[in-house]
Amino acid sequence: MNTKPFSTFETGSLADWVNHSVELPGLGKIPGKLFLKEHLGLTGCEISINALQPGEVWPVNHTHQENEEIYFFIHGSGQMQVDGETLDVREGSVVRINPSAARVWRNNSTQMLVYLVIQMRAGSLRQYGLGDGVLVPGTVTWPAGKRPDKV
Numbered sequence: 001m002n003t004k005p006f007s008t009f010e011t012g013s014l015a016d017w018v019n020h021s022v023e024l025p026g027l028g029k030i031p032g033k034l035f036l037k038e039h040l041g042l043t044g045c046e047i048s049i050n051a052l053q054p055g056e057v058w059p060v061n062h063t064h065q066e067n068e069e070i071y072f073f074i075h076g077s078g079q080m081q082v083d084g085e086t087l088d089v090r091e092g093s094v095v096r097i098n099p100s101a102a103r104v105w106r107n108n109s110t111q112m113l114v115y116l117v118i119q120m121r122a123g124s125l126r127q128y129g130l131g132d133g134v135l136v137p138g139t140v141t142w143p144a145g146k147r148p149d150k151v
């Protein structure tokens, strides 16, 4: 049991993400996906890190039971299809999808498509943005010898 008030996990560089894999029921080992819930002890959402090779199509068109998903594309370009509507996506694109919508995506480019998928129960968010933060009084000290280049 982790007694610290935080958890950490190293995903490797973006170029290494394609080396992760998951077992999909009926499809076997699928490369380029890793769920972080178990690695980090996540309690409010699931996050996966993903990399899809050039020319590849994600093998399952799927919906969800109760979770909405956010696809955050951080490198490359490709296409998503949501309930039959095709969306072009690229580095910087963010797509939120209702649980009941069917979604699938592909990398129709010549570069690796790298993205995060965040899923959480639709309608569960009660506080957000700066609204959930609380300022901690006092000054912060940092270990010696680890100063940032610029202050």
Ligand code: ZN
Residues within 6 Å of the ligand: 062, 063, 064, 069
């Ligand atoms: Zn999904």
